[in-house]
Amino acid sequence: MAKISGFRNILTNLGIILFFIVLSYAYLSPLLEGKVLQMPDIEHHKGMSKELVDYREENGEEALWTNSMFAGMPGYMVSVIYPDNLARYINGNIRKLFSIAGFLILYMVGFYILLMSLKINRWLSVAGAVAFAFSSYFLIILGAGHMSKANAIGYLAPVVAGVLISFRGKHLAGSLLLSAALSLELLANHLQITYYGFILIALLGIVELIFAIREKTLPSFFKAVLFLLAGAIVAVGMNFSRLYTTWEYSKETIRGPSELTSESENKTSGLDKDYVVQWSYGIDETLTLLIPNFKGGGSQVNPGVDSESYKALQRQGVQNPRQTIQAVSMYHGDQPGTSGPVYIGAIIVLFFVLGLYVVKGPEKWWLVAATVVSVVLSWGGNIMWLTSFLLDYLPFYNKFRAPSMTLVIAQFSMPLLGFIALNNILSGKVEKKVWLNGLKWSVIFTGGLSLLLAIVPGITGDFTNAADSMRFPDWLMDSVIADRKSMLRTDAFRSFLFIALASGALYLWHLKKIKATPFIALLALLILVDLWTVDKRYLNNNNFVPKRQAENPFPMTPADKAILSDTDLYYRVLPLQNPFQDARTSYYHKNVGGYHAAKLRRYQELIEHYLQPEMQKMVAGLQSGSAIDSVFRQLPVINMLNTRYLIFDLNQAPIRNPFPLGNAWFVSDFKMVGNADDEIKAMETFNPAETAVVDQRFIEHVNGISIAKESNGKIELAEYEPNYLKYNFEAENDQFTVFSEIYYDKGWNAYIDGEPIPHFRVNYVLRAMIVPGGQHTIEFKFEPKSYYTGNKISLASSLLLILAVAGYAFAQFRRRKALPENE
Known part of the structure; x- marks a missing residue:
């Protein structure tokens, strides 16, 4: 009887999941017509990730760095695949199978699992799952294209279910559920939602501890905590590569501390x-x-x-x-x-x-x-x-x-x-x-x-x-x-x-x-009607467009065509309309601006101190009728970023800057400064074509060097990939060489003729090195150890969880098989 009951239970749960699928597609019915949801954030993502996606499709590997946003930044939080986290296959297949409806299904299935883990009536659990999933915010974020947020919300309920199961005495089962769900939660890569999930679990832990003290069940409490910690460690291990690279990168972004001391009362770490x-x-x-x-x-x-x-x-x-x-x-x-x-x-x-x-x-x-x-x-x-x-x-x-x-x-x-x-x-x-x-x-x-x-x-x-x-x-x-x-x-x-x-x-x-089951059905209907009608105010059939329209949200314009006719390997483009909330330019060009919530902090400070004021000065100069040459000579930061084109109207030819400094150049002098405050201030009056501003922490790289005041040498970019740059260098004397590339020492390595050589930061955000005289090949390679080491840990942790789940399932199967037929 137990075996028959178990089989019926499986069939019932499969039927409930089918109901969730049908309900999701009923709400998102245009999907059945072949339409797709038009999502602003997904359109932005297509723009910001285009270079990384193209590289992946052409080379079958990850670039990890993109030059299509903010003059260059790591691609970890843009579009990077971490191949050795095996949980990604689960998440990816849900998305492929159900498209946007998969998120709504995930909301319901996840909350249903949570309610069932608390031994809530099955049909009441179905009603609760519907109530949770159709909360207006959860539908609104789908319409906006906040997919990582929706994913993280969907996996939050099973994570909590694992914790509750463990605290209720089923330590191993709870630990395994927590580990599997948390691995998917972290894979969603919306750490803010995950952080709020930890707050939720921390509050649960505090309450459980208080009750354990009062009821004198501390040994059971700490046993549950140990099992949960073990499960969490495995889940973190599965996502270690992503978490490690994100943690490493975050310290350099606007989410990390600033070295500038101004407005200290408004600053945090x-x-x-x-x-x-x-x-x-x-x-x-x-x-x-x-x-x-x-x-x-x-x-x-x-x-x-x-x-x-x-x-x-x-x-x-x-x-x-x-x-x-x-x-x-x-x-x-x-x-x-x-x-x-x-x-x-x-x-x-x-x-x-x-x-x-x-x-x-x-x-x-x-x-x-x-x-x-x-x-x-x-x-x-x-x-x-x-x-x-x-x-x-x-x-x-x-x-x-x-x-x-x-x-x-x-x-x-x-x-x-x-x-x-x-x-x-x-x-x-x-x-x-x-x-x-x-x-x-x-x-x-x-x-x-x-x-x-x-x-x-x-x-x-x-x-x-x-x-x-x-x-x-x-x-x-x-x-x-x-x-x-x-x-x-x-x-x-x-x-x-x-x-x-x-x-x-x-x-x-x-x-x-009325009886309980009809009451629950009536209640579920009332809840659904209430939420459905409000949700439709914000996510409805008008949000859907034909698939062909969504595939390329940024049709090529006359400005794009004019810029792309320039076949030089690498130069940058600056849009003048809302440049630092713009991913459209990144779809076609190497963008001085961009659209991302975790840009490098130093670059953000460069935007605030120089790029925005220079743009205002440029626009004012052009509107006043000043000659282009005189206007662009006064834009040192725009020029040092190798900004060759500026887009002011997508339907007209771009403005060509006569004075970009190129991919690399030699300077005849440098100015040593004591800290970040002095470094950014020194750029008020410098000429980047002649002088480099160097923080004293890099003094060892420039101590005792002799810089030629004039040089007949040359350096030119010979090969370009987002994660690889190759230059041909020729000069009689040692040269202080500045590159129009963003400095990021957590992965970028420099080589001269195949031998590693140190490079350092100048002009607040750029790279530089002292290159000895002669003919040389200079290479920059993006080789972050955090990514490659992390992937090995992710693979080992993935295999560990698979073995643990398989072992637990086998043990449960044998236990059920051993049960007498009448039990």
Whole structure:
């Protein structure tokens, strides 16, 4: 009987997974028509990764470095494959098989595993999985193309399931599940989500420790911790190459410390504080968890042609009001902008509050603590006293921006507590009078608040934010406010309605008017309708385009064609329209700008101190009618980066810079400076064609050298690959040679005639070396030990996990086989 039951259990789970697949494709139905989701971040990724992808396809190996963004940077966080992490085959096949629907399926399957691990009713677990997966933020990030974030969220629930299983006594099973899920979680490569997952698990560990002390079960607690640590070590080992290279690189990026001492109060050992808190959730904005349009929805949401704003535009005689209304944003929250609210569902909030009354034990206190921590951290700059303290003292917290993202924890903890509560009620673990009292107060709190806001929305504030005065004239503002009030009133009543229906269904079950299974089905339907209809506001069929349109998001323009007609091996291009949030140029050219959240810090500081001011000077000079020669002579940093072309209009010929310094050149002098502050200041008045600025830490490379004031030598680039540069050098005397390449000593090695030779940093970001007189071949090779050593560790760890899982599965098979037929 046990064997038959086990077989039925497998078939049932397969049926549930099939239901998740069908539901995902029903939501993303244009996929069945051969269309693809148009995702801005994926379009950017295609631009930034083009050089790396092309190299991989042509050579069958990884370049690891790209010169197509920010004049050169490691490709670790752009597009690098780590071949010896065998978990990548699982993740890759899910994506190939299901396309974008795979993420929605992963959300549901992962949360279903978690609920089942807690012994929640199977059908209630299905409903809970649907509730978790269709939380608005999880769909919004799919529309934006935040694939690594979605992947990391999807694997978070199985990671937590492994921890819970181990703490409940099944140490080996929990450890193996944790190891497998965490390996995939880390493979997703969204360390911010993983970090929030660790916060969630840390809070669980603290609560479990408190209960273990109180119940005198410390040996079992520490045994579980040891098993979990072993599983985590294997998972980290599987991802060691990626983690090692990322850790090594991160110290040199804007997520690492700056050597400049200016604005020290805004600095951390990671990101600057003002950059971290730009996207902070408003304190009152937290009510979007209950009412989606509490702050007007997303920044691109407009009131439509039936609105008071549209009528005001018509009264004012505005031409083409249908077009103008598109610029009237209903969002009035604290963030600079948002694609949509974090809405977990009015029904989920109802049952989360009910869980405060009916759930006992460590799960309750863990999930309540996680929710509170999540919400408070999301406020970011709105409680700067706390955020500043955490940025200074909480390990790694300052490596991540956008505090609003911490609400991912609440989107996990609130439905989990809610469905634990429902399971306790349906299974009879809670006395009727207790849960009925809890239901009464939960409805009063959630439904009453929703109804109050529906009746008197004005009590929430004035429905404006700081940006409104710059966006809307006075004659329009009253109408905008009226439309925002109307949106809140409508959605508040909507939430009240779903709360009334869900609580009414539970009460009907209590009265035995419906049985448990129909009640769960009705509840799941209500939750799905609630979330589905809100999600469709932000991710719908309009987000899909024909596949051919998405394959090349950057059609070639006249400017691109003109630049590409220049067949020299290597030069750089600078777009003048939003250059440092631009991946389009990287699709075709070696970009001085780019689009990436982890650019090298020194390059970011070069942008702020020189590139942006030089661009402004250049534009002003050209607009004033100054001669091109006189304008470009005054742009030393742009010139030292070998910027040959500037794009000001994609449909017109580019501007050609007459004075780029080329791939390499000789200088006749150098200036030694004491630190980074002096180094960047010295560049205010230097001529990079003649002088190099050298930090004193590299004094050993230039001590005692004799530099020829004039040189009849030459150096030219002979071969180019993103990770390999070859130069032909010829000169009578030793030459102080500067290369227009970004200095990064965690992998770039220099060779003269095949022999290693040291190189050093000059001009804040560039490479240089002293080359002896004569004829030589100079090579730069990108050979990061962190990548190659890490891959060996990843392979060993992958094999270890495979053997451990296979051994456990074999042991379980033999145990089941040995069971008597009637058990």
